[in-house]
Amino acid sequence: MEKFMVSATAPHHDDFFHDNLGKFGAALGTKLELELEHDGMPANVEIGSHVWVEDPEVAWIDGIVINIEQDEVEVQTRDGKTVAVSLSRIYPNDVEAPSGGVDDMTRLQYLHEPAVLHNLSTxxxxxxxxTYSGNILIALNPFQPLSHLYDVYVMERYKGALIEGLSPHVFTIADVAYREMIKEGRSNSILVSGESGAGKTETTKMLMRYLAYLGGHSGAEGRTVEQQVLESNPVLEAFGNAKTAINNNSSRFGKFVEIQFDKKGRISGAAIRTYLLERSRVCQISDPERNYHCFYLLCAAPPEEIEKYKLGNPKSFHYLNQSNCYELVGVSDAQEYVATRRAMDVVGINEKEQDAIFRVVAAILHLGNINFEKDEDIDSALVKDEQSLFHLHMTAELLMCDPLSLEDALCKRVMVTPEEIIKKSLDPHAAAVSRDGLAKTIYSRLFDWLVDKINVSIGQDPSSKCLIGILDIYGFESFKANSFEQFCINFTNEKLQQHFNQHVFKMEQEEYAKEEINWNYVEFVDNQDVLDLIEKKPGGIIALLDEACMFPKSTHETFAQKLYQKFKDHKRFIKPKLTRSDFTIAHYAGEVQYQSDQFLDKNKYYVVAEHQDLLSASKCSFIAGLFPPLSEESAKSSKFSSICSRFKIQLQQLMDILNSTEPHYIRCVKPNNLLKPATFDNINVIQQLRSGVSKIWNFV
Incomplete structure (x- = not known):
């Protein structure tokens, strides 16, 4: 346990402590939360007191105390029920609170979970x-357009204005970051967090719009840096976002945007870094999800495009028809296709490159429709029928490679022995796996090319001394089934939680020194042990996973057994009952049970040599450029490259950047799972507010 100091003796301590409670609660965790809640109880609970009690349907319900028996009280709740609860489980209700709530949680008379929930709901x-919680902004997704909140008149009002005079707003966070950067000459960062569907992507776009407004070149013509930065959003969304069961426009990658400024505070350059694109979605989706938006946009393109790429209804493509969802409510894929092409123009992707990009997208759709069957004589794969043969030829035509070479690359593997070179035929299942592997590799290379192209087009300013970074990254995830992706995402959140704790404690120590307050130590939970469990070398989970991936005979079960043996006494690692390969990690936000059955496959990043040879020889320079010839050294080295280890390095580089900046926090919250406006689901919201060691106040 780490220690932190809290005053008990300063004469003005109560006011200072209450004013900063949002920040304290976020940092100090459960112990402080309980002390606050029970210190916040009225000294005398009496008959007629207004209180909050727990309720299984709405989380908390208000009521009036009607009887008191020693440590137990009877409460008549708003819905007419009478409940008996322990005195320690009731919380005071401020019936004199403003009818419209307060715009900063620290202004609540009683700062506890039901009061926070009621204030947000109101x-x-x-x-x-x-709503503010100290220096942190809580943003509830409205699930409806509120354009009046973000127009140029609103921007003008928030520009350089004092926080006290205006309602809480995402523009305030951006404005404070910009002013601090100008005044202190130090880089700032804004961390946007929350679960999928909470509104992170839209919040990030609003931040970027406001910073472009502050740092834009007034009266400039042509493609300005700020225009290119803004138009990078629709391009990356088209290729990196998809509909999931809980979000119609879910970012399936993490993003950190560095916006650079010159000495006059004008935007002079930018760089976009992306993390962990969900490769598996290209080939595998489930109802009611969709694949990446770009596939549907292309299927809704003008007739001449459809004819050129021999496309049709999305229902006719295997990579799209695994789900029954093909359209998004209120979205025209045809219009989005035009808008995406227009955005590509702005970010510097020329028409020839755009045609090549959509040629690749079309090729992937045709590739997914190549099916295989077993040869009658030997156990090897053949292209199944005339329809599959058509898609094979279309794929080859679009990728500008030889159809027979494509068929060989999908159905055969070359094995080199000291005596001879042998071509081994794959069975139909292995050929389908080969096909899907090729599709995932092509798509991920295309996405990386787009990011690199946007960065080159926008350009970086080598003379810039200051930047504002905006982090839009996946929140903590815990589903019924949790795989490799959730493991990486939750590892990321452990890193960000540690960064948050360290920053808040440093910030509060400086506040105390300034206020000349005497300090006492209060304990808080540190998550370094979880990070060591995951990433420590040697012997952490990632190291053991990489080790398993390098041994041909390893399976997910032998990997899991190694974990059970290694971490049997680790307090953060749990072996679930009735399973041979699952494992549970006690994260800062709660326990998550992971299914390890695909961990080894998903951690292996390699390009099949036959696929590499096929596409590097493409007559299309764009496609050949996605698969540059390997150096002799690379070709001789092991094909295996660990996705987890690469991601770990990327993540550490991100943390190094964040640690060199002054951070600001926005916590996005999803008010309901139906994605409907004007619907506030108490249980859903409270689960998001509770996620983390710091319970209510862990808003990052």
């Missing part, structure tokens, strides 16, 4: 979607 009812 404000959401009147479309006040932003």
């Amino acid at each position: 404000r959401y009812e009147i479309n006040e979607i932003y």
